[in-house]
Amino acid sequence: MPKTAVTTTTNGAGSTSSRPGGASTGSSVRMAAIAAVTNYRASGPPMNFIDTPAKDLFSANVFSKAVMKERLPKPVYKSLIQTIEAGAHLDPDIGDIVASAMKDWAIEKGATHYAHVFYPLTGLTAEKHDSFLVPDGQGSAVAEFSGSQLSQGEPDGSSFPSGGIRATFEARGYTIWDVTSPAYLLENANGTTLCIPTAFVSWTGEALDKKTPVLRSTQALNKQAQRVLKLFGDTDGAMVSSTAGPEQEYFLIDRNFYFARPDLFTAGRTLFGAPPPKGQEFDDHYFGAIPDRVLAFMLEAERELSKLGIPIKTRHNEVAPGQYEIAPTFESANLATDHQQLMMTVLSKVAAKYGMAWLSHEKPFSGVNGSGKHVNWSMGSATHGNLLDPGDTPHSNAQFLLFCAAVIRAVHKYQGLLRAVVASAGNDHRLGANEAPPAIISIFLGDQLTDVFEQIKGGGASSSIAKGTLSVGVDVLPPLPKDAGDRNRTSPFAFTGNRFEFRAVGSNQSIAGPLVAMNTIVAESLDYCATRLEKATGGKASKLNEALQELLTEIMNEHGSIIFNGDGYSEEWHKEAEKRGLLNLKTAADALPYLQDKEVEALLDKYNVLSPRELASRHEIYLEQYVKTIEVEARLTREIAQTMIFPAAVRYQNELASTCANLKLVGIEFDTKTLDQVTSLVKSLQDSTAALTKLLAREGSHDLEKEANHCRDKVLPAMLKVRAAADQLEDVVADDMWPLPTYQEMLFIK
């Protein structure tokens, strides 16, 4: 407990000290964090949901359909809605009218600037702000915002990764207004900005961002789904779009700790840290009462998100101490992706306001659970509703079974791609650890649905209708249960009643990649199914059932091996998966090369989602990110080991040695066990740091796959050796000398 009151509540690194010499130690930061927790008071006036009901706040800062309807001439509004809801071409003539209405609305709400927001391949959000004001030549200024300013921007794109698509001398990149994602106002204490979601492309029209392929893949999915629906007699043409509901897990720790850990604030995860005496073994955090300061943060963050039209639904404590989850209601894929990005920004900003750091890394702390972003995925349209809803008539059963089988086929066929789109240096620490899905992609269907598909598999042709069983003719299938079986937490890809939940996605990743992959592989599967059925039926509806039965049987026989309902963590599954020929790509270095797989390349090209050049650029960028991330971590490991941990260890060693020498002088025997242990650990620390330093001095090559393998095989193990010595030292060195906040402090002081 603090002897003197410490009042620092913000960046505590170096600002408080409990030791002579001014060095900031773990314990001084601990005091600051304790003060921040115990002295926590809401800074502004409390939020008041009585005077301003939550319902009135929702979408208050969005240029929503309602606002458009109110402010736009009817034909313009109608035309825009056609584009947004039915995917119709955007009428270029309406730009000026929309821009003017948008500007008036934004300025009335206090906006001074507008910004095109885009989503470069870094996985982050980028924005370029421009003032509405232009000098009028008479010494004053007028607010201006034209259709062309709304529709197109030209940020200097040269500093964003393009993976060789565009050299810096041809840096031209364009941002293009995405009408399907509404503009919104981003508030800051000192001003408001009108934000316009955009796609980011090169001057040759190649996608330099994450949004463009999401939009393209949505189009591909719609096209193929329409063909399938037509076979079932549904020809209303209502746009089929994929839906996504991402559940975001994250950690919160006091900012005093965060800034006292160079590994956390630079790399997002701790590179050192002995396991705390108490971890998550009591399961006492999951769904537990939310600490006051954390709840205050959640309420404010959710209010901000609500104003932005992001429909937050759920919040709760997660499994690890200091871990939480937030989930919105699902939306169409493109909108959900934009909202997800915005949500991460808002959460991080609001957390800082409450003196906490928001950690989105997949594995900020080893030994306790990591964070994922479960992406719930389905497809549907305004008139059909959810196409993965089993429904309760035989007819919709048949349709459901076909859509579901198409997903099964797609996931089996493109396991490599699905694994590659969740591959990152951060997610490697999570996937395959005994808390997150294994690196093997498989589908959990639940017992009942599996049973139905098993019977279809053995069902053969429609001629062999056996009374009373499910084995044949889809017409005789009974209504399927809505909740098709139990839950399974170990599966990377689980059917959860009316959608699939892709659980392998990392907490820090954009959901764009996973959605692009899902949309495209399912589009391909639907294409395959539609083609087969069109041929077999020759347009005759009466032949559909027979053809369908045959197709479903074939799909299940060829692709059913992707279904696994058991324990994904078990050793047996790894063996079994290998027998089934399923991929087990343990690291990003193993998985990313699948982006250059010939079948994957042909797939993305065929459905106009990514050209071979665009795909190659992504392969290059993601590999480079993997390599750079590990290199940064390695340099940090070396730096922290050398300049923080080693000095602390030798100081303690010195203290022990002089105690020993002094005691000897007065004739007392000193047990040197601890001194010996410290001495030997200091030696290991020195040796392992030296080995890592040597690796860091190595000359790299231009072959990124080779560099990635080097990082995986050499650099990461060398870092772990340094960590092993350091973590053991942490358990012996005097607490007041230890330079880094400990796991115990970071996870439990809140």
Ligand code: ADP
């Ligand atoms: P759990 O933690 O039990 O998996 P949550 O309630 O935390 O469930 O999250 C479920 C998510 O799935 C929510 O974001 C929800 O909106 C989303 N979801 C529900 N139906 C669909 C659907 N048809 N398509 C996509 N996502 C959906």
Ligand code: MG
């Ligand atoms: Mg959940």
